[in-house]
Amino acid sequence: MKILETKTAPNARRVRMFLAEKGVDIEYIQVDITQGENLSPDFRSKNPWGKVPVLELGDGTCIAESIAICRYFEETVPEPPLMGRDPLERAQIEMWQRRMEFSLMLSVGMAFQHLSGFFKDRMTPVKEWGEINKEAVSKLLAQLDHHLASSTYIAGEQFSVADITALCAIDFARVIDVRPTPEQTHLTRWHQQVSSRPSAKA
Amino acid sequence: MKILETKTAPNARRVRMFLAEKGVDIEYIQVDITQGENLSPDFRSKNPWGKVPVLELGDGTCIAESIAICRYFEETVPEPPLMGRDPLERAQIEMWQRRMEFSLMLSVGMAFQHLSGFFKDRMTPVKEWGEINKEAVSKLLAQLDHHLASSTYIAGEQFSVADITALCAIDFARVIDVRPTPEQTHLTRWHQQVSSRPSAKA
Numbered sequence: 570m571k572i573l574e575t576k577t578a579p580n581a582r583r584v585r586m587f588l589a590e591k592g593v594d595i596e597y598i599q600v601d602i603t604q605g606e607n608l609s610p611d612f613r614s615k616n617p618w619g620k621v622p623v624l625e626l627g628d629g630t631c632i633a634e635s636i637a638i639c640r641y642f643e644e645t646v647p648e649p650p651l652m653g654r655d656p657l658e659r660a661q662i663e664m665w666q667r668r669m670e671f672s673l674m675l676s677v678g679m680a681f682q683h684l685s686g687f688f689k690d691r692m693t694p695v696k697e698w699g700e701i702n703k704e705a706v707s708k709l710l711a712q713l714d715h716h717l718a719s720s721t722y723i724a725g726e727q728f729s730v731a732d733i734t735a736l737c738a739i740d741f742a743r744v745i746d747v748r749p750t751p752e753q754t755h756l757t758r759w760h761q762q763v764s765s766r767p768s769a770k771a
Numbered sequence: 772m773k774i775l776e777t778k779t780a781p782n783a784r785r786v787r788m789f790l791a792e793k794g795v796d797i798e799y800i801q802v803d804i805t806q807g808e809n810l811s812p813d814f815r816s817k818n819p820w821g822k823v824p825v826l827e828l829g830d831g832t833c834i835a836e837s838i839a840i841c842r843y844f845e846e847t848v849p850e851p852p853l854m855g856r857d858p859l860e861r862a863q864i865e866m867w868q869r870r871m872e873f874s875l876m877l878s879v880g881m882a883f884q885h886l887s888g889f890f891k892d893r894m895t896p897v898k899e900w901g902e903i904n905k906e907a908v909s910k911l912l913a914q915l916d917h918h919l920a921s922s923t924y925i926a927g928e929q930f931s932v933a934d935i936t937a938l939c940a941i942d943f944a945r946v947i948d949v950r951p952t953p954e955q956t957h958l959t960r961w962h963q964q965v966s967s968r969p970s971a972k973a
Contacts, residue, residue: 634869637862637863638862644862659842663842667838667839668836695897695899712819
C-alpha cells in the first residue's frame with residue numbers, strides 16, 4: 570500500500586495530515602507535477618484524471634480524490650474518528666468539510682492557477698477570474714473568523730477533517746499572498762491551535 | 772423534518788432523486804433564489820452560506836450541502852445503499868461522485884453563471900471563464916462516454932450517488948446548450964438507462 574503524491578500540493582498535505590492523526594505509516598512516492606509526470610500514461614493508468622494524490626492498494630486497486638482516500642482510512646482505521654461518530658455528526662462534519670473545500674480551497678486554487686501562471690502550459694489563465702477568487706478568499710477568512718468566535722473547531726467542539734481542509738487551504742493561500750490578519754483573533758487562535766498539532770508537520 | 776430547496780436547481784434535484792431511490796417521503800419547501808430569498812436573514816439563520824438545499828430536522832438542526840444531506844439519509848435509511856457497501860466500495864463511489872461534482876457539475880455551473888448572467892446582480896460574470904468551462908463540459912462528456920464503454924454505471928456495476936450527480940449535471944447542461952451527442956453511444960445508453968428510473972422524475 571502506498572500513496573502517490575506531490576509533497577507541496579495542498580491536497581496531498583490533507584491526506585498526509587489525516588493519516589498522521591490516525592497514526593498510519595505508509596510509503597509516499599513523489600510525482601513531479603511541474604514536469605507533468607501526473608499526465609504520463611503510467612500515472613494515468615492509476616488515475617485517468619491525472620490528479621494527485623492517489624492511494625494504491627496492495628492488489629493494485631487505486632483510489633483517487635483526497636477525501637475518498639481519507640474516507641477509506643476512516644473506515645479501516647476508525648480511531649481517532651475525524652469524520653464524526655454518528656449520522657448527525659458525520660453529516661455536519663461533511664457539511665463543513667465541503668464548505669471549506671468548495672469555497673475556501675477551490676478559491677485559493679483558482680486564484681493560484683489564474684494569477685501565478687504555474688500551469689500555463691496546460692490551461693488558459695484568466696486574470697480577472699483569479700482576482701475575483703483572491704478577493705473571495707479574503708472575505709472567506711473574515712467569515713471564518715466570525716464563525717470561530719463561537720466554535721472551537723471548524724465543525725464544532727472537536728477537531729475533524731474540516732479543520733484539515735481549512736488549514737491546508739489557508740496555509741496554501743500564502744502563494745496568493747493572503748493570510749489571516751492579526752485583527753482576526755478567532756481565526757488566529759484556531760490557526761495556532763491546529764498548526765501546533767504534530768500532524769500539521771506531516 | 773423538511774427540505775428547503777429550489778425545484779429547478781440541479782443540486783436540489785440530486786437530493787430529491789437520492790431520497791426517491793430510498794423511498795423517503797419528506798416535505799419540500801420552495802425557496803425563490805431568483806428573488807434572493809436564499810440571502811434573507813431567515814434563510815441565513817438556517818444556512819449562513821446562503822445555498823439550497825437545506826435539510827431541517829425536527830429539532831431545528833439544519834444540514835446544508837447536498838452530499839452531506841444524502842450521507843445523513845444513507846446512514847439513517849441504509850437500503851438501498853447508494854454510497855457503497857464496504858470501505859473499498861464506499862471510497863470508490865466517493866471518488867467517482869467527486870469527479871462528477873468537481874469536474875462536471877462545477878464546470879456546468881460555472882459556464883451557466885458566467886455565460887447566462889443569471890446571477891449578475893450578485894456576482895461578476897467573466898465571459899472568457901464561462902467559455903472555458905463550456906468547452907470543458909463537452910470534453911468531459913467525451914471522457915465519460917469512453918469510461919461508460921466498460922462500466923454499466925459511473926462507479927461500476929451498480930447504480931450509485933455518482934450516477935445521480937452525473938445525471939443532474941448533464942441534464943442541467945441544457946442551459947449552456949451542451950448535450951450528449953448521438954455518436955456518444957455509451958453515454959447515451961447510460962443516460963437513457965438512468966433517466967428511465969422513476970427517481971429521475973422526482
